[in-house]
Amino acid sequence: MDEKITITINGKPYRVDLDQTIMEAADSCGYHIPRLCYHPKLSIEGACRVCIVEVEGMKNYIASCAYPLFEGMKIHTNTKELRQARRDIVELLLDNHPEDCHVCERDGNCELQRLAYAMGIRHRHFAGERKHYHKDLSSTSVIRDPDKCILCGRCVRMCSEIQGVNALGQANRGFNTVIMPAYDMPFAESVCTACGQCINVCPTASFVEKNHTQELFSKLNDNSLVKVAQIAPSVRAAIGEGFNLPPGKNMEGQTVAALRKLGFNYVFDTQFSADLTILEEASEFLERVQEKGKLPMITSCSSAWMKYMEQFYPDLIENISTCKSPMSMGSAIIKTHFADQIKVDPKNIVSVAIMCCTAKKYEAQRPELMVNGMQATDIVVVTRELVWMIKSAGIDFLNITPEEFDSPMGMSSGAGTIFGVTGGVMEAALRTAYELYTGETLVDIELNSIRGFDGIKVGSITMDGKEIRVAVANGLGNAHNLLEIVRKEPDRYHFIEIMGCPGGCIGGGGQPYAAANSIPLDTECLKARAEALYSNDRKKTIRRSHDNPEIQRLYKEFLGRPLSKKSHELLHTHYKPHEPKGIASRKIRAI
Numbered sequence: 043m044d045e046k047i048t049i050t051i052n053g054k055p056y057r058v059d060l061d062q063t064i065m066e067a068a069d070s071c072g073y074h075i076p077r078l079c080y081h082p083k084l085s086i087e088g089a090c091r092v093c094i095v096e097v098e099g100m101k102n103y104i105a106s107c108a109y110p111l112f113e114g115m116k117i118h119t120n121t122k123e124l125r126q127a128r129r130d131i132v133e134l135l136l137d138n139h140p141e142d143c144h145v146c147e148r149d150g151n152c153e154l155q156r157l158a159y160a161m162g163i164r165h166r167h168f169a170g171e172r173k174h175y176h177k178d179l180s181s182t183s184v185i186r187d188p189d190k191c192i193l194c195g196r197c198v199r200m201c202s203e204i205q206g207v208n209a210l211g212q213a214n215r216g217f218n219t220v221i222m223p224a225y226d227m228p229f230a231e232s233v234c235t236a237c238g239q240c241i242n243v244c245p246t247a248s249f250v251e252k253n254h255t256q257e258l259f260s261k262l263n264d265n266s267l268v269k270v271a272q273i274a275p276s277v278r279a280a281i282g283e284g285f286n287l288p289p290g291k292n293m294e295g296q297t298v299a300a301l302r303k304l305g306f307n308y309v310f311d312t313q314f315s316a317d318l319t320i321l322e323e324a325s326e327f328l329e330r331v332q333e334k335g336k337l338p339m340i341t342s343c344s345s346a347w348m349k350y351m352e353q354f355y356p357d358l359i360e361n362i363s364t365c366k367s368p369m370s371m372g373s374a375i376i377k378t379h380f381a382d383q384i385k386v387d388p389k390n391i392v393s394v395a396i397m398c399c400t401a402k403k404y405e406a407q408r409p410e411l412m413v414n415g416m417q418a419t420d421i422v423v424v425t426r427e428l429v430w431m432i433k434s435a436g437i438d439f440l441n442i443t444p445e446e447f448d449s450p451m452g453m454s455s456g457a458g459t460i461f462g463v464t465g466g467v468m469e470a471a472l473r474t475a476y477e478l479y480t481g482e483t484l485v486d487i488e489l490n491s492i493r494g495f496d497g498i499k500v501g502s503i504t505m506d507g508k509e510i511r512v513a514v515a516n517g518l519g520n521a522h523n524l525l526e527i528v529r530k531e532p533d534r535y536h537f538i539e540i541m542g543c544p545g546g547c548i549g550g551g552g553q554p555y556a557a558a559n560s561i562p563l564d565t566e567c568l569k570a571r572a573e574a575l576y577s578n579d580r581k582k583t584i585r586r587s588h589d590n591p592e593i594q595r596l597y598k599e600f601l602g603r604p605l606s607k608k609s610h611e612l613l614h615t616h617y618k619p620h621e622p623k624g625i626a627s628r629k630i631r632a633i
Contacts, residue, residue: 153245238400238551276462284429290570295444313454315372346542398550424552456579
């Protein structure tokens with residue numbers, strides 16, 4: 043049992059847990075202390091000092107995020123002097139910040155902006171030199187704007203502590219302090235995996251996605267083009283948050299209807315190509331098991347994970363499934379079989395992917411994924427971008443009549459739905475692999491051992507007397523921990539799923555910003571999004587990918603069978619060791 047102590051907050055006594063900080067105790071007692079650098083999933087930085095409080099008997103103000111409690115502590119959170127001190131701190135941040143709120147990506151959803159309003163800051167009182175840096179536009183996925191950085195350090199801690207990439211760090215000192223990649227190299231040349239988690243935790247707009255909305259609007263207005271959209275599973279579980287709905291509202295039909303109103307000729311479901319991925323991936327896994335191929339086989343759906351693997355674990359490339367992601371499989375079918383069906387030159391088709399993930403913008407431009415000399419996915423817009431486009435077009439999203447996906451790539455199984463949550467790819471693959479291997483139907487298809495939000499989950503399933511040991515990791519830091527086990531014990535697991543973002547795609551770097559008074563990547567939010575997908579799976583008549591009749595038809599009419607020559611040409615790819623350009627150039631100069 044946690045030890046309880048008595049403290050006083052603003053003159054009132056409370057019984058609280060001893061092992062809490064002042065901030066945590068105040069939160070539990072109904073007092074919200076302002077904060078900026080603090081994030082419950084990250085280490086304590088104590089950098090912003092916005093969360094200062096007064097403790098009787100102590101000479102100086104205390105950073106409440108970092109200071110522990112003691113018996114009899116008397117805390118003041120809202121004195122006149124404290125309010126003035128906090129306001130001075132925030133005013134100093136504002137006076138070194140661009141004056142472009144009304145044209146900023148985060149206008150109306152900026153933690154600094156909300157804090158300034160709550161503190162009653164109505165004027166800029168401090169004048170003097172301001173920092174100025176150029177935007178880093180080099181990345182295909184993430185824009186870095188140091189001018190808007192308040193040095194809270196959240197992005198650095200997210201990238202190092204949660205993702206384990208260490209693409210960002212603080213350089214210089216004092217007024218010249220700036221957060222940047224090593225050697226101030228362009229983002230595109232750094233070890234950044236484009237996961238976008240820095241965007242999720244940034245309180246301002248120092249990090250935002252590379253925006254493609256204007257390009258897409260231009261394409262939608264071109265009547266000579268056939269506009270085709272596909273929607274990732276997790277988008278439907280999160281898009282409502284961009285319209286002030288609580289997390290976990292399944293807005294599938296509304297999203298389809300809104301895309302048609304925006305001007306798309308066809309709206310397909312990435313869940314269809316998730317089913318297609320499962321047929322290929324499960325078949326590939328069984329081929330490796332039966333023919334003693336390279337094990338453990340590791341999934342390849344997450345584009346941030348693929349870049350991470352090529353950079354940090356090139357020795358495991360042979361373990362990676364050759365399957366493309368559902369997005370890239372879907373786009374390949376759109377630019378070939380579907381183009382033939384509607385008798386349109388694929389060069390006149392604009393294939394647009396609505397994704398939860400900023401790294402999908404990077405994936406779309408990978409040359410290995412081109413089809414017949416064409417980029418398969420022409421444009422990727424993330425959930426946040428689609429929210430803005432719907433609002434910009436004046437579409438009443440909340441009251442729109444839901445619509446169904448188009449055929450043939452609109453039908454999906456429940457297995458395709460759960461791709462959007464950590465463990466879902468593995469669960470979907472085992473539903474199919476079990477039947478393909480044993481000839482029997484897996485009765486208990488909900489594999490609870492690999493569900494949930496633990497960093498690494500393990501389980502096993504027996505197929506014809508053979509135990510198949512599986513593992514699932516979400517977040518690149520957890521991927522690192524799991525892969526170190528694989529390096530030491532290569533026979534420990536047969537099949538591994540890795541998703542680059544915490545929680546899987548539902549926690550992608552392109553999902554809606556956290557609402558006011560909410561925490562980015564809050565576990566309860568992720569659980570609600572996950573439940574929307576699990577609920578959709580349970581409601582589906584078809585819950586196994588291989589039972590999808592449209593998938594069966596696609597193989598009969600076009601692909602032949604899983605792992606056929608045609609499917610290898612269109613649905614599979616290859617990977618190679620990838621050393622960031624900047625790192626290589628530094629080595630050359632060093633020599």
